Each structure stands twice: as structure tokens, then as C-alpha cells.
Amino acid sequence: MRPPTSLTLRLTLLFSTVATVVLLAFGWIIERSIEEHFAMQDIKELKVIAQAVEQSLSTLQPKHDLKRVKQRFDDILVGHHGPLLYISDASGKLLYSSPGPDLSLMPLPAPDQLSQGDIQQWNDSKHNYRVLFQQVAGKTNGPYTVIVAIAIDFHLHFLKNFHYTLWLMVICGIIIMGLMSWIAVRQGHRPLHRIVEQISQISANELNTRIDADTVPAELTELAQSFNDLLQRMEEAFTRLSNFSADIAHELRTPVTNLMTQTQVSLSQARDANEYQEILYSNMEEYERMAQMIGDMLFLAKADNDLNPLNAETIDLKSELSNLFDYYEAWAEECHVSLTLKGDAHVQGDRLMLRRALSNLLSNAVRHSPADNKVAVTLSHVDSDVLIVVQNPGTPIPAEHLPKLFDRFYRTDPSRQRSGEGAGLGLAIVKSIVEAHDGTIVANSDVDGTKFRITLPGFVNLANRK
Amino acid sequence: MKLLIVEDEVKTGEYLKQGLSEAGFVVDLSHNGLDGYHLAMTERYDLLILDVMLPDVDGWQILKSLREADKTVPVLFLTARDSIDDRVKGLELGADDYLVKPFVFAELLARVRTLLRRSASPVAELSLSIADLELDLARHRASRGGKRIHLTAKEFSLLELLVRRQGEVLPRSLIASQVWDMNFDSDTNVIDVAIRRLRGKIDDNFDLKLIQTVRGMGYMIDTPDGNS
Numbered sequence: 001m002r003p004p005t006s007l008t009l010r011l012t013l014l015f016s017t018v019a020t021v022v023l024l025a026f027g028w029i030i031e032r033s034i035e036e037h038f039a040m041q042d043i044k045e046l047k048v049i050a051q052a053v054e055q056s057l058s059t060l061q062p063k064h065d066l067k068r069v070k071q072r073f074d075d076i077l078v079g080h081h082g083p084l085l086y087i088s089d090a091s092g093k094l095l096y097s098s099p100g101p102d103l104s105l106m107p108l109p110a111p112d113q114l115s116q117g118d119i120q121q122w123n124d125s126k127h128n129y130r131v132l133f134q135q136v137a138g139k140t141n142g143p144y145t146v147i148v149a150i151a152i153d154f155h156l157h158f159l160k161n162f163h164y165t166l167w168l169m170v171i172c173g174i175i176i177m178g179l180m181s182w183i184a185v186r187q188g189h190r191p192l193h194r195i196v197e198q199i200s201q202i203s204a205n206e207l208n209t210r211i212d213a214d215t216v217p218a219e220l221t222e223l224a225q226s227f228n229d230l231l232q233r234m235e236e237a238f239t240r241l242s243n244f245s246a247d248i249a250h251e252l253r254t255p256v257t258n259l260m261t262q263t264q265v266s267l268s269q270a271r272d273a274n275e276y277q278e279i280l281y282s283n284m285e286e287y288e289r290m291a292q293m294i295g296d297m298l299f300l301a302k303a304d305n306d307l308n309p310l311n312a313e314t315i316d317l318k319s320e321l322s323n324l325f326d327y328y329e330a331w332a333e334e335c336h337v338s339l340t341l342k343g344d345a346h347v348q349g350d351r352l353m354l355r356r357a358l359s360n361l362l363s364n365a366v367r368h369s370p371a372d373n374k375v376a377v378t379l380s381h382v383d384s385d386v387l388i389v390v391q392n393p394g395t396p397i398p399a400e401h402l403p404k405l406f407d408r409f410y411r412t413d414p415s416r417q418r419s420g421e422g423a424g425l426g427l428a429i430v431k432s433i434v435e436a437h438d439g440t441i442v443a444n445s446d447v448d449g450t451k452f453r454i455t456l457p458g459f460v461n462l463a464n465r466k
Numbered sequence: 467m468k469l470l471i472v473e474d475e476v477k478t479g480e481y482l483k484q485g486l487s488e489a490g491f492v493v494d495l496s497h498n499g500l501d502g503y504h505l506a507m508t509e510r511y512d513l514l515i516l517d518v519m520l521p522d523v524d525g526w527q528i529l530k531s532l533r534e535a536d537k538t539v540p541v542l543f544l545t546a547r548d549s550i551d552d553r554v555k556g557l558e559l560g561a562d563d564y565l566v567k568p569f570v571f572a573e574l575l576a577r578v579r580t581l582l583r584r585s586a587s588p589v590a591e592l593s594l595s596i597a598d599l600e601l602d603l604a605r606h607r608a609s610r611g612g613k614r615i616h617l618t619a620k621e622f623s624l625l626e627l628l629v630r631r632q633g634e635v636l637p638r639s640l641i642a643s644q645v646w647d648m649n650f651d652s653d654t655n656v657i658d659v660a661i662r663r664l665r666g667k668i669d670d671n672f673d674l675k676l677i678q679t680v681r682g683m684g685y686m687i688d689t690p691d692g693n694s
Contacts, residue, residue, distance in 0.1 A: 281681050288570070292653070327642075327646040328656060330660050331655065331660075334659050352650075356650050359650070363653065
């Protein structure tokens with residue numbers, strides 16, 4: 001795919017187009033109005049002459065002196081810019097004709113239109129004229145045909161020159177506008193380039209850098225803000241990942257140290273077969289713990305990358321929990337803890353994964369429950385969601401520990417690290433499984449005990465989606 | 467019973483060979499895919515144990531070629547890659563079982579025995595017994611020395627599993643998966659508790675203790691002379 005045209009080019013083209021249209025319209029209007037102005041001027045002059053002629057004709061005696069008549073019309077024409085005048089009576093006999101081009105050669109408009117004061121443009125081989133035709137009723141020998149014309153060459157000449165100048169200006173204007181808008185757009189993009197420069201300088205070690213949202217224009221504040229949010233999330237994820245790696249290293253170092261020390265000590269002198277066997281058994285336990293931790297970490301790593309495919313099916317949580325109770329019953333009895341289940345619910349989900357999550361929660365609850373108490377699991381519906389609550393009595397967990405319970409390798413009591421309760425990944429796995437099912441899990445704890453509340457999108461919800 | 471192991475990791479291969487030989491099998495070991503394939507084509511084996519990731523011809527390729535040549539020998543895959551897709555691919559190609567590294571050796575042994583038994587003709591049994599312990603499978607009843615022993619359903623399943631595979635060490639993970647259908651490692655000692663309770667009913671009042679703990683591996687039921 002071709003990359004989209006550059007913003008600078010696009011905006012420049014847009015501005016130039018707008019400028020062109022505006023300037024063209026402007027030029028056109030100016031030209032038209034000047035032309036109009038000249039025409040009005042000419043017409044006014046023609047009408048003044050025609051009026052004078054009409055008045056003169058109305059007082060014309062039947063027996064007129066041709067010479068005096070001519071003098072009278074000559075007088076009318078004085079003071080105007082060389083107009084031409086032609087008058088003939090009804091019989092077509094010439095009454096008066098000013099010197100110059102012969103106006104009688106002009107094509108006469110139809111007689112019925114003549115009284116309207118028809119105005120036309122006319123040109124002989126040399127000059128352009130604006131011409132007024134009029135029929136005037138006289139005292140005698142009327143109606144007279146009156147033709148008045150004035151030369152408009154100088155107007156046309158002026159207009160032609162003006163036309164060239166105007167369009168030259170318009171073209172210059174367009175070019176200048178194009179250049180200016182290109183510069184303006186470049187200038188306008190400067191803050192963007194500045195941000196890009198800032199962003200490009202952020203390396204993995206400087207994820208705490210933020211773009212100062214106050215120094216960018218209002219339009220870019222949102223961009224800067226969302227970029228800062230992205231950085232924030234990346235920084236958190238990055239930190240979590242680094243901590244996770246550090247935790248892994250730490251968690252693996254302990255068993256490896258045990259194994260190394262034990263092996264070195266046992267090799268330092270000859271021992272009998274039974275002793276070697278003991279050592280191997282002890283090593284075996286460490287290996288198993290490490291293998292399980294690796295398996296758990298792999299599961300979490302895959303969950304982080306959405307690599308654990310969900311085989312969604314309808315799961316009867318009640319029967320699933322009953323099976324788990326069966327499994328844990330004997331062990332719970334040994335711990336003097338009883339298990340109770342209330343409610344009924346179905347969800348859509350991956351059976352093995354949900355079983356694993358519930359199993360982790362149950363074993364966690366039984367382990368932290370004091371003797372002669374009960375772990376209660378309650379299934380219920382909240383709106384379209386399914387709520388699973390696993391509750392066990394026990395000493396309240398301080399509030400600051402609660403959100404961290406689901407962190408990998410997190411233990412409320414660091415001293416209990418290796419008391420055989422797994423690697424501290426159980427609840428992290430629960431959380432990742434619940435989240436893979438679009439659910440949420442929260443923990444709260446008070447004097448009544450500790451509660452884990454899982455909310456999963458309900459069966460009804462999914463059925464409706466079909 | 468003759469087995470072929472194709473495993474490029476030398477140390478793993480040697481230990482597997484040693485372990486399986488000590489368990490009474492005749493074991494051939496090949497360190498690359500091509501040799502393994504030729505052995506599998508020319509020799510007669512009861513079971514193949516194939517590593518998926520091999521430097522030349524991978525395990526899947528070997529299996530595919532074998533099945534195309536109409537070799538029906540059971541195949542168990544070993545792999546460090548644990549994804550459902552891989553598992554499905556392997557099983558679709560006609561693998562009989564799939565084990566993810568690292569695994570408990572007892573688990574491998576148990577699965578190998580299962581596969582070998584599966585290829586033998588299955589017999590629908592009505593009762594099982596070891597020493598003076600008798601299981602009536604139809605009525606879900608257990609008795610020892612003629613005396614009825616009351617067991618819960620799960621205890622009976624557990625005992626049935628142990629007796630069916632008497633003389634075999636069953637790892638905790640296998641027991642959890644076969645009896646309770648829990649296919650993941652638990653960080654609790656649930657299985658130990660269950661065995662302890664079963665022992666209380668089966669062994670405590672008798673001189674001859676049948677259920678034995680194999681340290682570091684799991685549990686088995688056997689008579690002391692080992693002739694099961």
C-alpha cells in the first residue's frame with residue numbers, strides 16, 4: 001500500500017486551492033463591476049444626449065431652418081466626449097448627422113423595440129461604440145429615429161490592461177499563498193517534530209521519561225497524554241518483568257544452592273549406599289519443586305502471551321466443586337477443616353483451567369484456615385455474572401498486602417518462604433486463569449476471615465451472544 | 467518386551483535406557499532421527515519412545531513415515547514443548563501418548579506399561595486380587611482374608627488402580643489424574659493423606675502390609691516377595 005500523502009503537502013494543496021478559488025472569484029467580481037461601471041457611465045451620457053435631442057425635436061417647427069437645426073444639435077453634442085448623433089424623420093429623410101462614421105449604416109433594431117431606448121455595442125473596422133436607438137415623437141414629421149453613439153475604445157483598452165494586471169496579481173497571489181501555507185504548515189508541525197524528537201530519545205532505561213504536556217499545543221495534549229499513559233504502562237510491565245526475572249533467579253538460587261552444597265558435602269568423603277540414597281532422595285524433592293515451579297512459570301508466561309487456548313464448554317460449577325471437595329476432603333479432614341458449598345451456577349469456560357484455579361483457591365483456603373473451622377464456597381448470580389466466593393476464617397491479612405496477593409512469588413510472610421507451600425505462584429495462576437475468562441478476582445480480609453471473590457461472565461450472557 | 471528410545475540428548479537417553487532396562491525391558495537407544503527411523507523400520511519393537519525435537523528428522527516425521535508404512539507399533543512422545551497444539555498434532559499423527567519434560571520417571575514407566583498393556587488384548591475382569599485382598603469390581607466391594615472392608619467410592623477406585631497395576635510404582639500425579647481426574651500438580655499432600663487412610667483400612671489390622679511407599683517416586687501395591 002502506498003503511504004498516505006504527507007500532511008504538509010496535503011495542507012499546502014488545500015490552502016492553495018482555497019486561495020485560488022477565493023482570488024479567482026474576487027478578480028472576476030472586480031472585473032465585472034468595473035465593466036458595469038463603465039457601461040453605466042456610457043449609458044448615462046447617451047441618455048442625457050438623447051433627452052436633449054428629444055427636447056429639441058419637440059420644439060422643432062414644421063418649417064425649420066436646416067442650418068439652425070444643425071447648429072442646435074451641434075450645441076447639444078458640445079461638452080461630451082465626441083459623441084455621434086444621427087436623426088432621421090419618419091420618411092427616412094436625414095435631419096442631422098454628426099461628422100464621422102456614418103451611423104445610418106448601422107443595423108436598425110425592429111421598429112417596435114425602438115422606443116424602448118435599446119442599447120447595443122457596435123464596431124466599425126476601427127472603433128467600438130456604444131449605441132442608443134430611440135424613436136422620438138416630434139411636433140411634425142414624427143416619429144424621428146434618433147441614434148446616439150459614443151466611442152468606448154479607451155474603456156475597453158483600460159479593461160484589457162486591467163484584466164492582465166488583475167490576473168497576474170491573482171496568479172502571484174496563489175503562488176505566494178502556496179508558499180506561505182507550506183511555511184505555515186511546516187511551522188505548525190514544529191511541536192510535532194519536537195515531540196517526535198523527545199520520543200525518539202527514550203530508551204528502555206529511561207521509561208520514566210514523560211513528555212511535558214504543558215509545553216505542547218492544545219491539539220497535541222491528548223497525544224502527549226496517551227503517549228505518557230503508554231509509557232506508564234510499559235514502565236510498569238517492564239518493571240514487573242524485571243522483578244519477575246529477579247524473583248525467578250532468587251527462587252531458583254535457593255534450591256540450586258541446597259543441591260550444590262549437599263552434593264559437595266556428600267562427595268567430600270566416602271559414604272555407604274544408604275547415605276547416598278538419602279542424599280538422592282533429598283535432591284529429588286528439590287528437583288521436583290523446581291520442576292513444578294518451572295511448569296507454573298511456563299503456564300504464567302503463556303497466559304501473559306495469550307498462548308493458553310481456551311476450550312470453552314459449559315461447566316457446572318457445582319459438580320466441579322464437588323469433585324474438588326472429594327479430592328481435598330481427606331486432606332482437609334486431617335487439617336480439621338470442613339468444606340461447604342452453597343449455590344449453583346454454570347459458566348462457559350475451559351474446564352481444566354477453571355478446575356486448576358478453583359483447586360488452587362481451595363488448597364490455599366484450607367491451608368490458611370485454623371483447625372476446627374470451615375472453608376465456605378458460595379456460588380451465586382449477580383446480574384448476568386457468576387460470582388464465586390471462597391471464604392476461610394483466619395487472621396486478617398493487612399490491607400496493604402491484599403492487592404499484592406496475586407503477584408508472582410508474593411508471600412505475606414517472607415519467613416514462611418519454603419514451608420512446603422509451593423513457589424508462591426498459585427494465586428498468580430488463579431488470577432491469570434480468571435482474567436483469561438474475562439473475569440475479575442478480588443481479595444478482602446477482615447476479622448471474619450479472608451474472602452476471594454471471582455466474577456465470571458455468566459452463562460446466560462454467553463448464550464445471548466449467539 | 468523390546469523398546470526403542472530415540473533421544474538426541476545423550477545423558478537423558480542413557481538414563482532412560484538404564485531406567486527402563488532395570489525395569490525389565492530390552493532397550494535400544496538411538497541418538498538421531500535417521501538411525502532411529504531405520505531401526506524402527508527394520509526391527510520389531512513393542513513400543514517407541516520418541517523425542518519430538520531431533521536434530522535431523524523430528525519425531526513427528528518419524529511417526530508419520532512409520533504410520534505410512536503401516537507400522538502400528540505404539541509411540542510415546544517426549545517433548546520439552548508443552549502446548550495443546552503440539553499435543554493435538556502428535557495425537558492426530560497417531561501417537562499413543564505424550565509426556566512433557568521434565569517428567570517423573572515413574573510416570574514414564576507407568577505410561578509405558580499402560581501402552582504395552584493396551585496393545586495386548588484387554589480382558590474384562592470381574593474381580594482383582596493380590597495376596598488375600600480381593601476386589602469385587604461389579605459390586606464395588608473389597609475384602610481381606612474374607613473380611614469385608616468398607617471403602618468410600620474414591621478409596622475403592624484408588625485401591626482398584628493400585629491392584630490393577632500391582633508391582634508398579636504409581637507416581638502421585640498419575641494417581642491424582644486417574645482417580646480424581648486432576649491433571650495438574652498440587653502443592654498439597656492430598657495423595658499421601660488418601661493413601662494413609664486407605665492403608666488404615668487395608669493394612670493396619672494385618673501383618674502383611676500390601677501398600678508400599680517408594681520414596682521419591684510414589685506408591686505401589688505388592689506382596690513382599692514381589693511375584694505379582
